[in-house]
Amino acid sequence: MTKPTGSFVAMITPFNRDGSIDYGGFRTLLDFQEKNGTSAVLIMGSTGEVSMLSQEERHRVVEETMKFKTGGMQFFYGCTGNNTQTTIDYVQHAAAAGADGTIIAAPAYICAPEADIEQFFFDVAEASDIPVGIYNNPPRVTTDLSAEAILRLAEHPNIVVNKESTGRVGQAAKLAAGNPDMSLMCCDSPNLGLVVPTMSLGGHGTANMSGNIIPAEMAVISKPWESFEDSENFKDMWLHMLPMLHFTYSAINPVPVKSLMRAVGLPAGDLRRPLTGLQGAALQRGLDILRDLGLAEKYGFTLAAAAE
Numbered sequence: 352m353t354k355p356t357g358s359f360v361a362m363i364t365p366f367n368r369d370g371s372i373d374y375g376g377f378r379t380l381l382d383f384q385e386k387n388g389t390s391a392v393l394i395m396g397s398t399g400e401v402s403m404l405s406q407e408e409r410h411r412v413v414e415e416t417m418k419f420k421t422g423g424m425q426f427f428y429g430c431t432g433n434n435t436q437t438t439i440d441y442v443q444h445a446a447a448a449g450a451d452g453t454i455i456a457a458p459a460y461i462c463a464p465e466a467d468i469e470q471f472f473f474d475v476a477e478a479s480d481i482p483v484g485i486y487n488n489p490p491r492v493t494t495d496l497s498a499e500a501i502l503r504l505a506e507h508p509n510i511v512v513n514k515e516s517t518g519r520v521g522q523a524a525k526l527a528a529g530n531p532d533m534s535l536m537c538c539d540s541p542n543l544g545l546v547v548p549t550m551s552l553g554g555h556g557t558a559n560m561s562g563n564i565i566p567a568e569m570a571v572i573s574k575p576w577e578s579f580e581d582s583e584n585f586k587d588m589w590l591h592m593l594p595m596l597h598f599t600y601s602a603i604n605p606v607p608v609k610s611l612m613r614a615v616g617l618p619a620g621d622l623r624r625p626l627t628g629l630q631g632a633a634l635q636r637g638l639d640i641l642r643d644l645g646l647a648e649k650y651g652f653t654l655a656a657a658a659e
Contacts (some may be wrong), residue, residue, distance in 0.1 A: 357390035366620030376618030388570030498525035505531030
């Protein structure tokens with residue numbers, strides 16, 4: 352069971368003007384990630400607006416994007432359903448299509464107790480033929496797994512990664528001290544404050560969404576520390592990219608990053624309703640950050656596209 356390390360980017364789902372999924376755009380974005388040092392991608396996570404995709408769309412996204420796999424990155428898929436069996440069905444479909452792994456979170460809206468969600472993860476892992484990552488995402492699902500629960504889950508051989516998004520910063524140390532047989536990753540939000548403690552205590556990378564717009568920079572931030580140089584590179588890049596990281600988390604994910612991608616000419620399309628994109632001064636702030644940090648020039652972004 353391969354454990355991802357480095358920059359694990361939760362990708363947006365690109366849409367055409369008519370609202371259908373843009374598979375040509377997916378190919379372009381996957382190529383963009385691979386060329387800029389991304390180790391693994393998560394397709395159809397919360398950043399991919401997965402909760403607003405139909406079952407048929409979710410199946411087809413797996414089948415179509417797997418055609419673009421070159422071997423340069425691991426392809427994981429978000430397979431969380433609204434109950435245990437639906438989640439298992441999505442995982443097994445992804446496995447049959449050749450996926451490298453799956454990331455699952457607690458089913459949304461039900462606000463289940465920790466014990467129920469711990470068992471949910473065990474049940475899905477037991478039924479899976481591919482590596483499973485667990486996503487502790489209390490801002491979205493309310494349930495907040497303790498470090499003790501995550502360490503118990505890490506004992507299952509199919510569970511290979513934890514993406515941490517709790518607001519309890521001390522959890523990073525508890526997980527590192529437990530030395531679990533899994534990749535310890537965290538959300539890249541500077542507001543949660545998990546990246547610095549996770550990486551400094553031996554974390555294996557970040558499971559991030561800012562990499563949609565700054566993939567090379569997130570690859571530096573997400574590199575496990577194996578030398579003093581790694582830690583210095585991390586510090587310099589983290590501090591330099593803080594304005595962009597704060598922008599990408601300035602509204603509910605994926606509104607800022609997808610709006611900015613569309614504005615600079617990347618194949619993103621609109622957000623699926625009822626979400627709407629940033630406009631005016633809110634969007635201009637992101638464009639100014641790209642320009643001021645030299646990112647527009649580096650990636651060849653067309654800032655004028657924001658006028659469309």
